Amino acid sequence: MAATTAILFLVLLASLSATSSSPYFSATTLFQNYQNMLTSFRIFIYTPTKPFNFPNPPASLFYSSLLRSPFVTQNPAEAHLFLVPFSPDTSTRSLARVIRELRNNHPYWNRTLGADHFFVSPAGIDYSSDRNVLELKKNSVQISVFPVVSGYFVPHKDVTLPPFSTSPLALLDGLEVNSTKTTSFLGYLNWDGMTEPNLVNELKGDVDFLVEEKSEPLNYMRSVTESKFCLFLYHGEVTWMVEAMALGCVPVVIVDRPIQDLPLMDILRWSEIALLVAVPRSGAKRLKEVLNGLSEEKYAEMRELCVAASKHLVWNEEPQPLDAFHMVMYQLWLRRHAVRYARREFG
Incomplete structure (x- = not known):
């Protein structure tokens, strides 16, 4: 088990470019403590x-x-x-x-x-x-x-x-991450349709955003690969976040207050993986400014980090290392x- 974990951990780190930062607060501390946890x-x-x-x-x-x-x-x-x-x-x-x-x-x-x-x-x-x-x-x-x-x-x-992902992760096999992918949309929202916030209505009217209501798994995964950012309404539908991150779609959590309950907050540097955007009154216009304001270099780095971080967010019927x-x-x-x-x- 220890050898398998070590190999997986090294693979995760090796998948990041030499110039990329790490999705972890401390990769060394994580690995050492993780091994101690497994044994004791x-x-x-x-x-x-x-x-x-x-x-x-x-x-x-x-x-x-x-x-x-x-x-x-x-x-x-x-x-x-x-x-x-x-x-x-x-x-x-x-x-x-x-x-x-x-x-x-x-x-x-x-x-x-x-x-x-x-x-x-x-x-x-x-x-x-x-x-x-x-x-x-x-x-x-x-x-x-x-x-x-x-x-x-x-x-x-x-x-x-x-x-918990509601769709089989096997669907990801045919949708590989491209480091140089071209996108059709600035942002994508797979909306649960339970509420009708003004922001959603504004996004529906902007050609730079794709908004779908409870799309089928394979359809929304294709939409994810066509978009730079994936939008999540805090307290909305978040079950597809893991797939989105695995496909290199940088998550954008739209909030009305500070978030302190993101998963694995002791481990992952969410500030480097996702964007947390407060959109109280300025709506879609402000959101668009924030997304367009991210440099291509920073965006590429965040894509790498969210793909690496997604490996730790997957639930398995039989638990796997990390x-x-x-x-x-x-x-x-x-x-x-x-x-x-x-x-x-x-x-």
């Missing part, structure tokens, strides 16, 4: 009060992959982190009962008030007046699905799961250090 990271999973499934694909894949992984230990004494499993439709009252039972029946929660615990909640949880749920929200690591509802995500503590599952595990590994209270407080 251990997680203890509490027994859920009742069987449940996650209907959300990335949450389901993460949870099932973790259950089958060598990271799980049956010995809580050797665990770095503890997973609190509960159904996504658990009520606040029931969730409070779960934490109260952990507090009363096990010694591990009280050592850190939950700081070395984590939980999976696709939509995230809000703050609560109940002490138990409040400790879970404030202290434990929340794993949810990108993007998260405003106020439900705590930066530098919580983690988001990369979006894929989305392992990168989420790596973010948990980075959060494994927690200050524990004196033994007398829980002994």
Whole structure:
């Protein structure tokens, strides 16, 4: 496993040109820590009060992959982190009962008030007046699905799961990335059609932009290859982001506030991979100025980086080295250090 990971990592780095920057904050640190994680990271999973499934694909894949992984230990004494499993439709009252039972029946929660615990909640949880749920929200690591509802995500503590591709990645085989590709459109938007924002209407009327509503996978992938930038409305449809990046279409996330919940934010330098554009009033005109203002050299570099970064955003039924599952595990590994209270407080 270590040899395979090393080869894949070197291939990823070699795929970048000598003059390109890296998509990682620190490639060396990532590789060294990743190897340590594979060999030593251990997680203890509490027994859920009742069987449940996650209907959300990335949450389901993460949870099932973790259950089958060598990271799980049956010995809580050797665990770095503890997973609190509960159904996504658990009520606040029931969730409070779960934490109260952990507090009363096990010694591990009280050592850190939950700081070395984590939980999976696709939509995230809000703050609560109940002490138990409040400790879970404030202290434990929340794993949810990108993007998260405003106020439900705590930066530098919580983690988001990369979006799950709804189309077979095998479709990418016939659509290879061209470093010198010519494009027909400045920007492309595969729109979910759930809302009708003014910006979408403006983009529809501009010949430099291609806007399609819920296009079929092969069709939108072809549109992606014909466009320089791929547009994503924050809290809109983002499931095709991985394919877009893999095909060298630089992602542009259109937002109305700062984004702090992008996937793998501890690992990837999103500022060098994607453009985050606030378009409150000036609309399509402002967006066009930003996109046209990017130099060809900078654009070429961003294309390389987003292709390289996409390799870490792919979900597999059987986890592969450096894929989305392992990168989420790596973010948990980075959060494994927690200050524990004196033994007398829980002994």
